[in-house]
Amino acid sequence: MDDLLKKLRALAEPTRLKVVTLLSHGELTVSEIMQVLGQSQPRVSRHLKMLTDAGLAERLPEGAWVFYRLERSGVSAKLAELINSVSQAEDPDLSRALERLEAVKSERAAAAAGYFEHVAKDWERIRALHFPEAQVEAAMRATVEDRRFKFHLDVGTGTGRMLEVFAAAAEDGMGVDFSHNMLNIARSNIAKAGLTDRFVRQGDATALPLDNQSADLITIHQVMHYLDEPSRALAECARVLKPGGMIVIADFAPHKLEFLREEHHHRRLGFHAEEVAGWLKNAGLEPKPITALAPGTEDGRLTVLIWTAVKIKADDGANSKNKTLNKDVSP
Secondary structure (H helix, E strand, O other), X not given: OHHHHHHHHXXXXXXXXXXXXXXXXXXXEHHHHHHHHOOOHHHHHHHHHHHHHOOOEEEEEEOOEEXXXXXXXXXXXXXXXXXXXXXXXXXXXXHHHHHHHHHHHHHHHHHHHHHHHHHHHHHHHHHOOEOXXXXXXXXXXXXXXXXXXXXXXXXXXXXXXXXXXXXXHEEEEEEEEOOHHHHHHHHHHHHHOXXXXXXXXXXXXXXXXXXXXXXXXXXXXXXXXXXXXXXXXXXXXXXXXXXXXXEEEEEEOOOOOOHHHHHHOOOOOOOOHHHHHHHHHHOOEEXXXXXXXXXXXXXXXXXXXXXXXXXXXXXXXXXXXXXXXXXXXXX
């Protein structure tokens, strides 16, 4: 009851109600909220601090930037939903604020698009070298069949595409990427897709910003070939994956295109199926059959491999030798 009263007191102010409404449309920085509300930095920061202290909002540093998002659990989520519902009523001042919010989001999207123009040509060149991306996405999505997950983690999220591909399979999702510029692109894409329950964070694949056993589904799409120690990244994914949770990985089979290493910073020129399966086993995961997407008769194009694995449940570990867990595991 004390916690609820604290939250209600924090909401008992018109500006803070507006801030909660704005954050219900996606995560924002202090400067973006300043632009929308036309208020000074100290005032906006004070309102955000009160909302954060009351457990209604989260403060999420990202290098020199700080993003805020609504707390999405328990009473906080229900209060935010109620406020957002009530705020849809006719309120000219709020309507103007929401219009300014759309303008701020458009500016963010334009900045992200400007950066993406510099890398888009390289991305298109690489995509032309392998199996069609749409079919890779469909094959990855098919691996989870009709399973439903509570929390989806996309490692090395890039443009945030995997968050969109798996949106229907998970209640909530987070993308992690080391590049601030790529995170801005992902934020814009998520907003355009209307995925307000998805968000992104800055982080390293080998040091994920999550507690143990906090993700139900993890995806890693065309990321491992950039990593110095991909086996370490998979061990870190295993740490944050819940027992019974699933990991889906897509990357290249071994190839000899040295220009990808020289011009595009690929650390590894593909992976053997057995190599990644071994890393998954060593991390305490149970590999499933591997899917190979080969380009067919087109010479010089790359094959994409899709690995899937499930984290062995605690009560299965002691008896795993006596069960047929590995009957369909690829060598």
